[in-house]
Amino acid sequence: MNKNIELLAPAGDLERAKTAIRFGANAVYLGGKRFSLRSRASNFEIKDIKEACDYAREYGAHIHVTINMIPHDEDFDGLEEYVKELESAGVTAVIVASPTIIQTVKKVAPKLEVHLSTQMSTTNLQAIEYYKRLGVDRIVFARECNLDEVKYISTNSSIPTEAFIHGGMCVNYSGRCTLSNAMTLRDANRGGCAQSCRWKYHLYQGNQELSIEDCLFSMSSKDLMAVEFMYDLMDANVASLKIEGRMKSAYYIASVVHTYRMAIDEIAKTEKPLSAERIMYYTKELAKAENRPTSIGFYRGLPTAKAHLYGVNGAGVTHDFVGVVLGYNKDTGVAKVQVRNVFNIGSNLEVFGPHIHNEPFVIDSIVNSDGDLIEVANQPMSVVDVKIPFVVEAQDLIRRR
Ligand code: SF4
Structure with missing residues (x-):
């Protein structure tokens, strides 16, 4: 069992990065102003990234930086300088979704670990061995993997694995989405997602509008919440448990990190799966900050529409x-x-x-x-x-x- 499993939290600014670390995250991932899928919302200049790294070091924690856009030829300007600056700032790893960026990082900033983003939809061992040969040091699973796949791959992979445990899910395959491009001309894969899947839509069959339980239809998925799978993920030697949500508030980050920190520490101490009672306890703790309905994602296999679709049933914030x-x-x-x-x-x-x-x-x-x-x-x-x-x-x- 990996008792020292990494709890990896998101941060949209310096305050949230420090909050996550103070509340028990072992690592924080953030995006700079360039090359990131949330670049439009980023508040991180290089000096802020350096401050986050210095702060993390005091707690024995690490900073990962997303450079996970799907780049076109025009997007590479300044990439080499940028990754060198990240290396000098003390960043531990970059999260990448492009073979070109992987090779650039390996060439010009060899101290940086390269983690393969969930955007690359890695779902099998052969793919991991391939990316390892390119220089990848860790892979982030596609959210569409079920628990058996995550366990099998993590047990047999020659490089560490990282699995999502909480937060938003893309309704399209691990974020491979052009909905935002079509609706707003903002490219989701180059940092511009307008979250068009979360809008409310009128549904038509031919000219006739369909009624969906008397409300407009949103194609967005519920958020993931995987407390009940924590023991299995730790037992399968997954290296890192990841929380999604770089746009979320400091309060949300503190509450969610605090809860998963407690759950990880409890499992590491008892070396047993959480009881139904403890799962319920942690679920209620998460509900103090969670403002969207949650589901278990793909961990038990393909979810039904009812289990997965936002707005069918759900919970509100309790605190x-x-x-x-x-x-x-x-x-x-x-x-x-x-x-x-x-x-x-x-x-x-x-x-x-x-x-x-x-x-x-x-x-x-x-x-x-x-x-x-x-x-x-x-x-x-x-x-x-x-x-x-x-x-x-x-x-x-x-x-x-
Ligand atoms: S529009 Fe929705 S599914 Fe598409 S990238 Fe954005 S969040 Fe993901």
Whole structure:
């Protein structure tokens, strides 16, 4: 069993990268402003990537950078300089979906590991051996592999494997999609996906509009949630468990990373599969941040439309993120809290963080920055003093129960 399995989290900016690492991710993947599938949304200049690498090193964690576009000839300008800069910044690995980029990285930045993106739809051992000869150091499975395939390939592969455990799924084969190109002229495979699969559509047969349970039809898939397969993935010596979601909030990242960290640590300690009760517990923890319905993806084979299709059934978020602890005075029991969502006297809240797990408390006083007692904290990003009857740390998060 791989008890030291890597928990790999996404980050859309420096704050989220640091949050993921603080809450227990062993590695974070992010995209720079060039050559990445989320390049439009990236906030990472090279200096930010370097800061993320320095921060990760303090925690024994690693930074992976996506350069996973499907490049056309016009896209290679500046590639060599860029990967050299990533190598110098202290990046551990690049996530790649192009043979040309693999060979370029190997030639000009040999200290970088090359991880083959899920975009390359790797589903069999022969493909892995082929990519290994090209210089690939790790492969990310296609999300369409079932659990038996992931176990068989991971047990027999001569290079490490990485499997998705949580987050968005593309409705097309591991993201090989031109829907966004057709609808918006934005190329999903060159960083421009407009998530057109998540739009609502009218369905017609000939001229007649079809009624789909009285709602417009979205072809988007539910998100993946694979808590129940964690033991199997660790037992099969998968090297890394990956969470999707570079566009997600710091609160989402903290909640999801925190939950999977606990699950991995529990399995590593007991060396047993999670009980049904524990799976339910972790599922509820994830629901505190998850804002889309989830499914088990392809892990038990081809999913039915009902199991997979977004909007057929699903769950909402059970908890609201309301604040970030900025500091705590142990003598007075007062915490400085940055307000992110409304809370008031009597609100039933809980704190979670790297060293604290869902500790509940009820708000009995709020003091604003002028020193006035107030009933409601409702100014986003303002800082208030609240009494918390246990020790908390800066950067712990507070949510409404
Ligand atoms: S439109 Fe949907 S299926 Fe296509 S690449 Fe974007 S998210 Fe994936």
